[in-house]
Amino acid sequence: MVKNLYKTIAAATLLASSGLAHATIVEIKTNLGSFEVNLFDQSTPVTVENFLNYTNAEQYHNTVIHRSMPGFVIQGGGFVFEQELPLKQTETNAAIVNEPKWSNVRGTIAMAKLSGNPNSATNQWYINLSDNSANLDFQNGGFTVFGQINAQGMEVVDAIAALPRYNFQGVTTDLPLTNYTSDDYSDNKPLVASNFIVVESITVVDETPNTEDNVAKTPTRNEQPDTIIGGSAGSAGLVSLLALMLVAIRRRITH
Template sequence: MIKPILALSTAALFSLQAAATVVEIRTNMGNISVNLFDEETPETVENFLEYVNSGAYANNVVHRSEPDFVIQAGGFTYNNTLPLDTVATGVAVVNEPELSNVRGTIAMAKQAGDPNSATSQWFINLSDNSQNLDVQNGGFTVFGQVIENGMDVADAISELPRFNLGGAANSIPLQDYTNDDATNGREPDGDNFVLITDIVVTDAATVTNPDLTPVPNTLIDNGSEPTPPSGGGSSGGAMHPLALLVIAVTTIVFRRRTKR
């Protein structure tokens, strides 16, 4: 489904005003505050806030973790049983690749080969992924920046062991869950998933963090080709073969037992 890496561009020489809404992603591992870039990516922010305000992200699951690359959520919820439920999505939003996928930014995930296919899923960049994601698939739309100590939480999530539950959750981070649990067929539950209890607007002021300067995406304008990922795949298409090899070696395939 949705799949996802490094350089600080001379884009830092440009100055953009960071005007915007602040939201708090509340998880069972801590809260992540995000300053949204309403002025730079208005359509994307409006789309994201529609999901926020509808409650679509309540009980959402961080379903994908690629250490030193991204953590991803927004697509699935846990309602006390498996398989995970899929978030109902609306019309896809038009791509707005204005800003760079540097560490600490939040961006929209999308379908491979379709720049304008983002709906509810998003990811947080754990590294400077600009050389790859700023140009791949039309460029991935960055629409916010993690602030305060939010990246401590994101990094902690990325350090959890990962397991393969199949489908889009083939690299899902789980807490207090072991290889023995997977081998014995024990299904993970609410104590094991990284759950987003809700995402709420905490500051709707026009200018919330005026000192925050987002990095423009200049690679999309100069025709640069994506740099092959090292240790990560694509947030929007089929995973890079190297990433598949890493997951095959480092994760345990979870064998779910069919409930009758």
Template sequence: MKFLNISFSSLLLSSLLALSSSANATVVLFKTNMGDFEVNLFDQETPETVDNFLRYIETGAYKNSIVHRSVKNFIVQGGGFSYNIDNNNIVDEMKFTAVMNEPKFSNVRGTIAMAKLGNNPDSATNQWFFNVADNGANLDNQNEGFTAFGRVTGDGMEVVDAINQLDLYNITDLPAFTDTPLRTEPSGDGINEQHFVLIESITVIDANEDTQPNLPPKSTAEPTSESGGSSGGTVFWLLSILSLGLFRRSVKS
């Protein structure tokens, strides 16, 4: 099978910094090649995380963003890589400074949360994931909790669920793409936009930060005297799934 080459964004950090966040969005629209849905952000409760997310939106970092990882009945993850249709390349998006962790709410079904490095609670940058199931018992208690900063509204989870049920492929030429959902099975001609699940755009559709979503329950994190708040094999497994430090496996084709 022929695979794409990874290329890196040529955007300068200075130019990205110049596009500071000016909107206090409450509702954003995810337009995808599998359907559209809205997400209500928790502006007042997780302000640092929301501002960070909006900053990436304003720079255009999430245009044709690839859903590069899915774990059945657990999470759907994206935000770190975009697809350049003109050049048939995958772009590893530039990252801003990591954002402070704000684990206020439980990682219940329908919430969007920030992905981060294992054993580093304040390491979230541009990658996010949707909780497809109620994952609070696990994710609220690991790595000082994963920050849920918004929630899918209306019937939007039908789209997320459809993505989560797609067949998964392990692409060895792309180390981050070990469990990648594809819309159709790849052929000998390689993988392109017809195969990937793409977030075509994320845009602000309601900038009223006072709009209150249906807030999820508070975090279920249990008090602990240890800074990591987790240990053991289960923790290693889940952190491996959600961390940005990814590994290489063989191709399923």
């Protein structure tokens, strides 16, 4: 009995010290403005705990938005700029299991992962700029949406997505930059820290356990009730599948 009591105390201590104890709203502060993200810790607990582990360890501080694809996503969390290219990849924790419950619609945040490996997400995340459900809810086992940005916050995200992008190869083929012009690019002008969109910090601003209850979430199609295949519904499904195949060829989310 004493042994079981120790186990119970240890489990409670672990829960209290983990992200699972803090159903959460976080603030992402960038040099272009700040926005809040309501995390879905009750329905995607493994993913949120993973994100909060990086957050609480301040491992997202001074990382950069390394990919911007207007009408699709912006992506960050995995790289820092140390005075020269290529960007330096930050340290990662162990990869986590996939939790694809919610749909990749506009304003949601999800985890990036390695191509062909559904359970490979570590520290990189992306924000959906539009409804990408037909592609990302199915590709690579489905991408785990674990939070949502409100409309006001999306103004900052859209401003980042509106910046000019430049191809510096590697992970920076769609690099958004500020105070940098096409002439600078043609002249091979070296980049400096102020050219990047920097995530200055990610911090917890609300630990209320049921914050996600206030968010209208969209389930992935695999989470929705089964539909009858045939007739008009079957035709619509075929059109969606063809669209998915075409889009998936062009747009992939990877590390």
